[in-house]
Structure formats: structure tokens, C-alpha cells
Amino acid sequence: MNALLDAALGYAARGIPVYPVHWPRPTQGGTNLACSCSRGAACDRPAKHPLVRHGLHDASTDPAQLQDWCQRWPHANLGLATGIIFDALDIDGTAGLAALRQLAPAADPWLPGPVVRTGGGGWHYWFAPTGLGNRPPRGLAHVDWRGIGGCVLAPPSRHASGRLYRWMRDLDEAPLPEVPAGLRAVLHPDPPPSTRPAGRLGLAGPGPLYGRTVLAAELGALGRATPGQRNHTLNRCAFKVYRYVASGLLDDQDVTAAFAEAALAIGLSAAETARTLASARTAGLANPRGVPLVEQPKAAQ
Numbered sequence: 001m002n003a004l005l006d007a008a009l010g011y012a013a014r015g016i017p018v019y020p021v022h023w024p025r026p027t028q029g030g031t032n033l034a035c036s037c038s039r040g041a042a043c044d045r046p047a048k049h050p051l052v053r054h055g056l057h058d059a060s061t062d063p064a065q066l067q068d069w070c071q072r073w074p075h076a077n078l079g080l081a082t083g084i085i086f087d088a089l090d091i092d093g094t095a096g097l098a099a100l101r102q103l104a105p106a107a108d109p110w111l112p113g114p115v116v117r118t119g120g121g122g123w124h125y126w127f128a129p130t131g132l133g134n135r136p137p138r139g140l141a142h143v144d145w146r147g148i149g150g151c152v153l154a155p156p157s158r159h160a161s162g163r164l165y166r167w168m169r170d171l172d173e174a175p176l177p178e179v180p181a182g183l184r185a186v187l188h189p190d191p192p193p194s195t196r197p198a199g200r201l202g203l204a205g206p207g208p209l210y211g212r213t214v215l216a217a218e219l220g221a222l223g224r225a226t227p228g229q230r231n232h233t234l235n236r237c238a239f240k241v242y243r244y245v246a247s248g249l250l251d252d253q254d255v256t257a258a259f260a261e262a263a264l265a266i267g268l269s270a271a272e273t274a275r276t277l278a279s280a281r282t283a284g285l286a287n288p289r290g291v292p293l294v295e296q297p298k299a300a301q
Contacts (some may be wrong), residue, residue, distance in 0.1 A: 003156055005070040008078055009063055011154065014171065016085045017059030020051040020069045020076035021153060024160045033162055036075070046160035047077055048153065056081045056151040057282050077157035083148030083274045086114075086176055087132065089125040089183070090152065096122060096142035113177040115168045116152075119159020123168075124152050128176040129274035130184070131260030133253040137186040145187055148256050148277050210291045211249030215241050219262050231272060234263050235280050242284025249290070256281070 008018045024033040024047040027040070035043035043049075051073055052058040059081040060066065069076065082088050089111075091097055116124040124146075132147040146152055155165045179187070218237035225233035238259050244250050256277060263273040 002070055002074055004074070004076065004078060005067065007154070007156055008066045008070065011078070011080060012061040012063060012066060014085060015061060017056070017061055017081040018066060018154075019056055019059040019079045019081070019151075020073050021047070021079040021157065022049055022051055023047050023073075023075045023077045024158055024162060025075070033160060035160065047158065048160075050079060051076055055079075056149075057285075059151075078154045079151050080154045081278070082146040082150040082152060083129055083131075083133070084278050085129065085271070086126045087129050087179070087274075088146040088150070088152050089127065089137075090144040090146055091123045091125065092142040092144075093121045096140070099140045099142055113169070113174045114171050116155060117166050117168050118153070119157070119161055119163040119165050126171075126176055127179050129271050130179055130187070131256075131264060131270045131273040131277065132187055133256035133260075135187065135253055137183070139186060148260070148274055149252065149281060208249050211241075211244040211247075214244055215250060215255065215258065219258060222259070222262050223266060225266060227267075230263075230266055230268055231276055234259065234268065234273065235276050238277055238280035239284045242281050243287050243289035245281075246285045246288030247290045252281075 011018050022036045022043075025036045026032070027034050032041070033046075034041040035046035035049075037043055037049070050056070050058075052069075056079060059079070091100060111125045114126040116126070118124060130147055132145065134144070134146055134148075134150040136144050153165055155167050157165045159165065218241050222230075222233055222237045238255075241250065241255055241259070242252075245252050245255055259277055260273055263276075264270065268276075
């Protein structure tokens with residue numbers, strides 16, 4: 001079996017959505033590598049951007065779909081959607097690792113779970129999903145967090161340098177750990193919603209103000225959800241609000257963080273919250289909605 005397909009099916013069996021990504025291939029002379037896309041050596045994201053139209057939003061766990069993609073693109077890299085089964089701490093080389101160690105000199109206990117050595121010389125440390133979106137941890141240069149709406153390349157994908165992504169500690173060797181409190185603290189750079197300055201969500205103006213009003217109403221509805229209906233309510237409320245994100249009236253990451261905090265507060269698990277928000281976000285962004293038009297009174301005749 002194709003090693004890439006074998007790996008893709010393995011990720012999918014764990015519930016991790018997979019999608020195909022461009023790969024590095026030899027240039028015409030055969031001495032260098034370039035992106036497999038039409039831009040070739042001029043590509044600004046070589047071997048890192050999706051082959052499918054909607055990128056990670058087309059990610060699938062369906063074996064038939066993965067086999068179809070592999071037949072069409074047998075050398076494609078593997079992109080994984082984060083925030084559903086796992087989140088990832090993306091450390092960009094030794095500079096990122098040094099920044100992490102400055103924050104916590106004994107950083108190793110923070111990183112007990114699965115870890116990937118990237119083809120670019122960095123690391124992806126995998127954690128149980130937090131319900132958070134994508135954001136750089138506060139105060140850490142060369143470090144990023146990949147959560148809801150994010151993605152990473154996975155072994156055995158190949159970097160533009162030609163080096164493979166490879167497991168240093170795989171999913172069978174270590175379970176996904178919860179994010180330690182010290183790391184979680186720097187993933188929440190904003191004050192709690194009760195103390196967040198007015199206007200934090202979006203720009204000033206009637207459109208964003210309307211969006212913030214909708215967000216507040218839907219968060220209130222989620223807070224009143226009864227046991228047995230909480231996950232359904234989260235999906236319904238978040239879908240409504242992500243429609244306004246699609247129209248530019250609200251900030252994607254702020255909305256995700258607000259719903260994640262509210263969902264965890266009413267007892268939903270991080271994994272359940274992440275899956276539901278990912279689904280609601282995909283549907284909402286595909287159905288943008290703006291401020292309703294108010295019919296003006298007709299002038300007297």
C-alpha cells in the first residue's frame with residue numbers, strides 16, 4: 001500500500017480529518033525541489049497549501065474519499081485538521097524551543113505526549129483539544145497554537161527541503177495529554193469576557209455593534225441550555241454567530257474563544273466542544289449574513 005495512504009487511513013481511523021496538500025517535486029533539471037503547484041519555484045508556500053478547493057474544510061475521515069485522493073495525487077502531503085481530536089503546539093526550530101524554555105526552564109514536563117519532528121527543523125507537540133482557536137501564545141516568539149480551524153502537516157509528508165516529517169513519539173507510544181496550566185495561561189492573552197473592554201470584538205460602527213449584540217444573545221442562550229440539549233444548543237448558537245464572522249462583523253478567533261469558554265463553563269468537554277464548534281464554524285462561514293435591512297418609511301405623497 002502507498003505509505004501516504006496507509007498513514008492517512010490510520011489518522012482517519014482515529015477520527016482525525018485528512019486532506020491532500022501539494023508536495024515537493026524535482027525541478028526540470030532535477031537538481032532542486034519546487035512546489036507541485038503551477039507556481040513551482042515561485043510558490044510562497046511550497047508543499048504546504050491544499051490541493052482541494054476548500055482546504056481543511058474538505059478534510060475527511062472517509063476511507064473511500066482518501067483512497068480517491070491518493071489515486072489522483074499519489075505523492076500528496078497529508079494535512080490534518082486540528083481542534084477536533086487534537087491541538088498542536090507548533091515550535092519553529094531552536095528559536096521557538098528557546099522561547100518556550102525561557103517561559104518555563106523545565107519545559108519538558110509540559111511536552112509529554114506525541115511529538116512530530118517537522119521537515120523544516122521544528123516540532124509539533126500534540127495535546128488533547130482545548131476548544132481554543134489558532135493564536136500565538138502570549139510572549140512566545142516562533143511558537144504557534146493550532147486549534148479549531150487550524151491544520152498541520154503530518155508524517156510521512158515531505159518538506160520543501162526534501163526532509164520528511166517523522167514521529168519522535170507517536171500516538172501509540174503516548175496518549176494525548178491535557179494542556180498544562182502554565183501553557184494554557186499564555187494561550188489566553190485577553191481578559192475574561194466580564195472585564196473585556198467594550199468594542200474588543202470587532203471594529204466600531206453599527207454593523208459590528210449588531211454582531212456583538214447577536215453574540216451576546218447567543219452566548220446567553222447557550223448558558224441557559226438544559227442538560228441533554230447543551231451540545232445541540234452550542235451548534236445552533238455558534239452557527240448563527242459564525243455567519244456574522246463570514247460577513248466581517250465579528251472576529252473569528254474571538255468568537256471561537258467566547259463559545260469555547262462558555263461551553264466548558266456549562267459542562268461540555270473540550271473534545272466535544274471542539275468538534276461541535278468546528279462543524280458550526282464550517283457551516284456558518286459558508287452562509288454569511290449581514291445586518292438586516294430596515295425598511296424606511298415612505299415619504300408623504
